[in-house]
Every structure is written in C-alpha cells, then in structure tokens.
Amino acid sequence: MTRAWPKSMPPSLDYPDAGIDRLLAGAARSFSDRIAVRDGEETLTFAELYDHVLRVAGGLRERGIVPGDVVAMHMPNSLWYVVAYYGAICAGATVAPVNPAQPACALTEQLQDVGAGAVVTHPACAAALAGVDVPGVRFVVCVSGTAAAPAPASPPPASPPPAHQETVPFAELLAAAPLTGYATDPEQVAHFQLTGGTTGRSKAVRVLHRNAVAAVLQAACLRSATLPEQDAEGGVFLRPVPDALNAYALPVGEGATIAVAPLFHGMGLITQSVNIVLGQTTVMVAGFQPDAFLADVERHGVTAITGSPAMYYALLASPALDKHDYSRVLMAVSGAAPIDTKALSRLAEVFPNALVCEGYGLTEASMGLAGAPPNPTVATPVGSVGIAVFDTRIEIRSPDTHTVLGVGETGEVWASGPQVADGYHGQPELTAEQFADGWLRTGDMGRLDEHGHLFLVGRAKDMIIYKGYNVYPQPLEEILCSHPVVAQAAVVGAPSANAGEIPAAFVVLRPGVEEADELADELMEYVAERVAPYQKVRDLRVVDFLPLTPTGKILKSALRDQLTEDAATAH
Known part of the structure; x- marks a missing residue:
C-alpha cells in the first residue's frame, strides 16, 4: 500500500469468482428501473438491458454459438453495441471488438487472427464486411441504426456474402427466448482487446473474465469509495464505505456519463462496465462534437467524464465552453495518452466541483494501473498519473538489467495485478517477452516518488538518444x-x-x-x-x-x- 492511499479504504478488494456478466446481473437487480443506456429517444433501463442481453444470448445459442466461440463486434458506439457485447458474453462467447473504420485487409487479418465464428455489424459498415471472406465466420448479424449510429440514407452496394455465411437481422436474436441457466467461466477469455497498432500490426490481448472484473472493480471502487459484494444470485453490487466518501466520490445509482471513447478500445469497453456497476446512465452520441458534448453535459446532468487528451483539447478550444453549467460533474479523467498540466489546470477551472486527473493504463492491463483517488492521504502532485490501484504493484526497473531502481530514478515501468491480461493470442514468444514472471513490461518510462505517485516521461521506444544522452x-x-x-x-x-x-x-x-x-x-x-x-x-x-x-x-x-x-x- 502506498503512503498516499485513500483514507479509510482497504488496500485490497475481495474479487468475486464470477464473469463480467455478473456485474450486469447485479445492476439489473439493484437499479432495475434506472435508465442504463440512452441513445437519442431510445432508452433501456437496467432490467430491460439485461432482458435484451439474455435474449441475444439465447438467439446466438440457437445459431450454434457455444462457449469458447468468438463473436466480433464491428460497429460504431450505440445502444445495440452494449446489448450485443453482453449478449455474446452471456452466450459464453469471447468477444473481439474491431475498429469498424479500418480497411478490409486489416479487418480480414484481425478476424482470422482471433478465429471469429460470427460478426455483429451495422448498416454503415456492413458493406465493407461483406467483401471479407474469412472461412470461419458462419454468420453475420446486422443491428439497426440509432440516433448515435444512424443507418446511411443510401448505403453503398455490398458484395454478396460468401456462401458459408448467413445474414441474420439483429431483431431475430432479440425475439429469441432469454437464455437461462448459463454460467461464464472466470478463466475464459472475455474479450480479445486489439492493440492500436501504432508500432506495427495490432495484437489480440487475451483479457480473461477475472481480468476484466478486476479492472472494472478497481476503477469503480476507487472512484466511488465502495467495496464489491455479491447478492444471493451471484450478481455483483457495490457497498459504500461511509468514512471514505468525500465530495469527489461518484455516488452509486446516480448520475450519467457520455460514451465518447470507442467501445472497440479498452478504455471505452471497460469504462462501459464501470458505468454499469456504478448504476450510471450511459449516453450514446453520434460522434464527438465539442459544442454538442458540452451542451449534453448540462442537459443530462453528467457526473463523470472520461476521454483522451484529444477530446479535452477540443473541449477547451470550443466557443461553447463558457455557455453551460457543469456543476454536477464530479470527476473528469484523461487517459490513453499524456495530457499537459496546463490543460489539466484549465479543465479544473471549467469543472469546479470535479476531481480532474489523469489515469494510466494500457491494453495489456485490461485498462488501468494507476489513478488519482478522490480522497487521498497525500494529495496527488501536479504531473503525476496517480498511485497504483487496488492490489497492483508498480516498480521502476533498469531497461537493460531489469533491476529495481530507487525512489526518483527513471526507468521502465513494470506492473503486476489481477487486471493484467493473459498475454497475446497465438504469440507465445511475444507473450513471454512482455509478460515475465507475473509482471508486465509496459514499455513506458517513468519514476516513483516517496509516496508512490507515478510520473511518466514517455514511451521507451520514443526515447531520443542525443550524443549518448537519453x-x-x-x-x-x-x-x-x-x-x-x-x-x-x-x-x-x-x-x-x-x-x-x-x-x-x-x-x-x-x-x-x-x-x-x-x-x-x-x-x-x-x-x-x-x-x-x-x-x-x-x-x-x-x-x-x-x-x-x-x-x-x-x-x-x-x-x-x-x-x-x-x-x-x-x-
């Protein structure tokens, strides 16, 4: 436990022996009548969302999807993405979220790499998918358009699907009988999280159910000052720790957030499950428009904002920045890449009642490794990405010898914890290189202060060697x-x-x-x-x-x- 650990919170969580679907099951009982997802005028309460999910799971089982099969998600953010993701999970499948905007050659490689047996797509991108012939894909499901992800008025002509593929309307899955008596295995891969491919071909990270559950609960409990418990039917819910609460902690069963990060990305996907276990309403929007986003923050009473630095820079440059009330925002977290401290200071002025901070994580850690707690014993210093989250160890090691360095020394960030993924799918040599003896080599360079605050200085591969100087x-x-x-x-x-x-x-x-x-x-x-x-x-x-x-x-x-x-x- 670091010296800056939040007041009155234990350093460790009691993680349920359960799959990620149990988070939705618990939320459906705890917040049954609250709106879980809003997409324009379409809404689903938590109870309705769970019912839709179980019907999709039943429909997938009827079409031959069995535990261990892979179902790819090939669509933009929408209400139906959440339903389809959890529906595949409850059917026992492993989900492979893919970027719907990528070219057919990259899409083909990814579907082949993960061994996809079915794909859920959207009218706006189905044409590109129709021309992709991956023998293992037996059928393609197409969802309907929504306000956040409208169907094109004149969709491009699609090539006929390969003979071995069937096209299934999503409505048919929703019409199926709800799946009952299912049980997900915590040791099974919940989803293949595909890396961004910034250094070459993307890799499929094996995120087990227990990794995903740990990542969700670490973020949710740290942000809301709660601890996880299970109800009589195995559903997971959060119990507040009264002595740890303060003005910045997110209240459970209240508030809303806007889904800006794409759900094919680790931050977007895990954050969606964080929203579910917290009982927050997720508002789906049609792309990111800074002016509209700021108006939506006020209109929907948004309490938590999560996004990349690019999103926050765009908000700060918006002419609508001073036109709305942001008093309900309690937390604004920047992740996925570094953001400068001047921008963070400006954001703190825009959101005066919020904890404005950075979080740190990577795809190979399911999502998060460090963050700024809302009620710290020692305040998070400017420029730090926070402290290690529950049950997580962070060490700074020499890039050459891998020996542990002292306080204040700069080296490579290594991390271990229950959220660290199972390795790369089908790449044992690369897995052995990056996941060593229970530790993850992050490839990031940083240092720790005496209180356990982590400061990053860049990626190891981005280090510049000028006349022998780093x-x-x-x-x-x-x-x-x-x-x-x-x-x-x-x-x-x-x-x-x-x-x-x-x-x-x-x-x-x-x-x-x-x-x-x-x-x-x-x-x-x-x-x-x-x-x-x-x-x-x-x-x-x-x-x-x-x-x-x-x-x-x-x-x-x-x-x-x-x-x-x-x-x-x-x-």
Whole structure:
C-alpha cells in the first residue's frame, strides 16, 4: 500500500469468482428501473438491458454459438453495441471488438487472427464486411441504426456474402427466448482487446473474465469509495464505505456519463462496465462534437467524464465552453495518452466541483494501473498519473538489467495485478517477452516518488538518444504546452549525422494565434531556458494538427517518418 492511499479504504478488494456478466446481473437487480443506456429517444433501463442481453444470448445459442466461440463486434458506439457485447458474453462467447473504420485487409487479418465464428455489424459498415471472406465466420448479424449510429440514407452496394455465411437481422436474436441457466467461466477469455497498432500490426490481448472484473472493480471502487459484494444470485453490487466518501466520490445509482471513447478500445469497453456497476446512465452520441458534448453535459446532468487528451483539447478550444453549467460533474479523467498540466489546470477551472486527473493504463492491463483517488492521504502532485490501484504493484526497473531502481530514478515501468491480461493470442514468444514472471513490461518510462505517485516521461521506444544522452519527450512537450501560444506539442527524434538523433518538435498553436517567422526560434529558446543543454529542442515545426490514432493517441511514427523523408530529400 502506498503512503498516499485513500483514507479509510482497504488496500485490497475481495474479487468475486464470477464473469463480467455478473456485474450486469447485479445492476439489473439493484437499479432495475434506472435508465442504463440512452441513445437519442431510445432508452433501456437496467432490467430491460439485461432482458435484451439474455435474449441475444439465447438467439446466438440457437445459431450454434457455444462457449469458447468468438463473436466480433464491428460497429460504431450505440445502444445495440452494449446489448450485443453482453449478449455474446452471456452466450459464453469471447468477444473481439474491431475498429469498424479500418480497411478490409486489416479487418480480414484481425478476424482470422482471433478465429471469429460470427460478426455483429451495422448498416454503415456492413458493406465493407461483406467483401471479407474469412472461412470461419458462419454468420453475420446486422443491428439497426440509432440516433448515435444512424443507418446511411443510401448505403453503398455490398458484395454478396460468401456462401458459408448467413445474414441474420439483429431483431431475430432479440425475439429469441432469454437464455437461462448459463454460467461464464472466470478463466475464459472475455474479450480479445486489439492493440492500436501504432508500432506495427495490432495484437489480440487475451483479457480473461477475472481480468476484466478486476479492472472494472478497481476503477469503480476507487472512484466511488465502495467495496464489491455479491447478492444471493451471484450478481455483483457495490457497498459504500461511509468514512471514505468525500465530495469527489461518484455516488452509486446516480448520475450519467457520455460514451465518447470507442467501445472497440479498452478504455471505452471497460469504462462501459464501470458505468454499469456504478448504476450510471450511459449516453450514446453520434460522434464527438465539442459544442454538442458540452451542451449534453448540462442537459443530462453528467457526473463523470472520461476521454483522451484529444477530446479535452477540443473541449477547451470550443466557443461553447463558457455557455453551460457543469456543476454536477464530479470527476473528469484523461487517459490513453499524456495530457499537459496546463490543460489539466484549465479543465479544473471549467469543472469546479470535479476531481480532474489523469489515469494510466494500457491494453495489456485490461485498462488501468494507476489513478488519482478522490480522497487521498497525500494529495496527488501536479504531473503525476496517480498511485497504483487496488492490489497492483508498480516498480521502476533498469531497461537493460531489469533491476529495481530507487525512489526518483527513471526507468521502465513494470506492473503486476489481477487486471493484467493473459498475454497475446497465438504469440507465445511475444507473450513471454512482455509478460515475465507475473509482471508486465509496459514499455513506458517513468519514476516513483516517496509516496508512490507515478510520473511518466514517455514511451521507451520514443526515447531520443542525443550524443549518448537519453532525452525523454514528455517533459519537453510539457514545457512547450506551458507557453501561452501552444495548444498541443509532440516531440520525436530526428535523424542526425553528427548527434545520432536530435529532439524535434511539432506544435499546434492556440486558436487566433498567427504564426510569425520567428515563432519557432522563440519556442525553442523558451525550452532551452528550462532544460539542460543536451535536452534542447533543435528543430521545431508549426502544424495545423497532429496525426492521431482512432483512440486519440498521437501517431509519433508518422511524425518520425516525415522527418526521415525530409532528411532524405534534403540530401
């Protein structure tokens, strides 16, 4: 237990020996008449959601889906995504959420890699799926459009499905008799969480039911000052710890959140289950529009916001930022990538009643490893991503020798805990490399202070070696973002014949700032005044935007490729 652990909370949770479906079963009994999901004018209460889920599970079983089969989710966020995900889970299947916007070649690879036997899709992306011939896929289910995910008025012509595939309307699954007497195995894979592919071909991470349950309960209990229990029928519910509650803790069975993170991403998928066990209403929206999002925060009485830095930067730049009431927001958590502390300070002003903080995790840990608790013994310092969550150990080790380093020393972040996944599907060598002796090598570089607060300095692969010196990009990005004209910044290594690599920055200016010829020099001098000589930014480019992955991470490989191409052209 760290010295900063929240007051009156135990350091460990009693995790139920249950599958992730038991979280929904408990919520259906605890919050039966509360709205669980809202999608435009369509709503489902927790009881209705569970009934729909069991019907879908029954319909999948009728069509030959048995425990251990893989059902892929190939669609945008909507009310039906939640129903389909839990329906497949209750049928005993393993879910494979895939990015619906990816090209057919990448989709084919992913469906083959996970061994998909069925796919649930949506009218907006079904045409692309129809041309994908994966022999193991026996049938395709198509959901209907909703307000959050409307069906196209004129859908593109689809190729005829392969002869071995049947097309099934989702309505047929919903018309099936509810599945009863099922039991999910905590040791079975709940879902294959596909990595973002920022460093190459994506990998399917094996998230077991017990990993997912642990990840959900770690986040939910830390945010709401509660402990998990099971009812007489095995459903999981949360019991408040009165002495641990404070103004920032999320109340159970109240409030709402808006689903912005895509549900094919680990943060979006696990957070959806966090919302369920907390009894929060999830509001589905048609894509992310900053102005509309801010209006929805007020209209729906949103109490918790979770998203990537890209989302928060867009909110801060919105002209509607000062037009709405955000007093009900109790928590705003940024994850998936680093966010600068100046942006966090501005967000704290926008959401005055909220705990505004970063969380830290990765796909291989189901979702989270560290976060800022709402009622800490020692306040979370600026620039920290928080402390290790329940039952989680974080160590800083030498990247070369893997020896544990001391307080304040920078090295690679290693972690262990019940949420750490089972490895990579079908890749034993890579699993052995990343998951070693019960520990996960995160690939992130960071340090711990004397209270257990974790500070990150960047990815190991993003470290820049300038004339033999290690230069970490994140501190340089933080300094750049502290300048009043800078909205976002990314620092990468540019090839150099004399130095090996030099720190090069890409900068997005704040709205209304006109670029001047001397601005690049001014920003580089601004950094130079605040760092050691070997850490100085030696090339800086002002750009209109930074390339992002679908989940909001800066695609630094694209920036490095641009610098490499420019260097080759120059010679």
